[in-house]
Amino acid sequence: MKDAVIKKFSVSELDAELFTPFTISTGSHRSMENAVFSLEAADGTRGFGEAAIATHITGETREKTMRSLEKAGALLAGRDVSDYLGALCALEKLLDGNRAALAAAEMAVLDLATRRQGISLWKFFGGRTAKVKTDVTVVIGGADAAYGFTLKMRRRGFRIFKIKTGVDMDEDFRRLEAVRKAAPGCAVYLDANCAYSAGEAEKFLKELMRRGIRPEVVEQPVKKDDIDGLAYLSRRLPMPVCADESAYSLDDVYRLIRRGAVTAVNIKLTKLGFLRAREVWALARAKGIKLMMGEMLESELASCAAAQFAAGLGGFDFIDLDTPFFIKNSGMKGASFLSSDGVYSLDKVKSGIGIVPGSAR
Ligand SMILES: [Mg+2]
Known part of the structure; x- marks a missing residue:
């Protein structure tokens, strides 16, 4: 369906302060430095995903994750989001080495697909x-x-x-x-x-x-x-x-x-x-x-x-x-x-x- 084709994507930083540092045995977050991935279908429906970057646990950095999300956007542009499973499989191959980016890209695809279907994710x-x-x-x-x-x-x-x-x-x-x-x-x-x-x-x-x-x-x-x-x-x-x-x-x-x-x-x-x-x-x-x-x-x-x-x-x-x-x-x-x-x-x-x-x- 033409309306379901992914037309646009964007990648942006998501920053926030914390009430208290989030400290565990391997390290500490003093603020949140994540990324947001947005998709838009031809009918104007949008879907959003968040990449949670925990460098002290995963080694993933925000710079790398944002570059990965740009690649994900290029991969998804022109695809019909009704075939969400096809999109998830393609993303799994592309982003295997950057799981935070993978989660965000999959999240945006599923958010967009379910918004278009008019049902909640749960x-x-x-x-x-x-x-x-x-x-x-x-x-x-x-x-x-x-x-x-x-x-x-x-x-x-x-x-x-x-x-x-x-x-x-x-x-x-x-x-x-x-x-x-x-x-x-x-x-x-x-x-x-x-x-x-x-x-x-x-x-x-x-x-x-x-x-x-x-x-x-x-x-x-x-x-x-x-x-x-x-x-x-x-x-x-x-x-x-x-x-x-x-x-x-x-x-x-x-x-x-x-x-x-x-x-x-x-x-x-x-x-x-x-x-x-x-x-x-x-x-x-x-x-x-x-x-x-x-x-x-x-x-x-x-x-x-x-x-x-x-x-x-x-x-x-x-x-x-x-x-x-x-x-x-x-x-x-x-x-x-x-x-x-x-x-x-x-x-x-x-x-x-x-x-x-x-x-x-
Ligand atoms: Mg744990």
């Missing part, structure tokens, strides 16, 4: 549930900061706290005890971002449980290539062990599952893109592996896209899509379906992702 992915509620992250910092932040967010209505650990064990015990004091009875997830050896992780978790704190899931306790370590911890720990940095591709997840190394996997669109994320979801579901939906530092645009992916497909045990709450003003419009206590109420989305960058006129 209905497009399966329509399983209209609501998902995210945890909130307690970043690396002092115990007092952890206490104050947790108390504030619990009062706002958050009930699940994801604690970043891995810089100093004694300090981490104090932080976790501060979180428990500020939010008694609330669930705790741990994310060490590769910080420990398997032995250290076991020691840390055993001591934590001795103190009466039992996380519901332990994410990426060991280095990304330490598959034996993950397997050891999956056998020894009573809670799910979740791969994040170790799970960057469908192949990675296939190998982890075959070796019995994990009991949960963190799906991030920024790592996998939509096409592969859907395949990882199917593989994990078929093998009884639990699923987390996660993200890098992402504004409402990419976060709402991820929420719709998870809500539409269903079957996610852990939802970790809280980074919009760290961003001062991303300029995104239409995000009123994300409440201040972390609930994405997607039945309010009319079509596509439902979010428009403020820079788009």
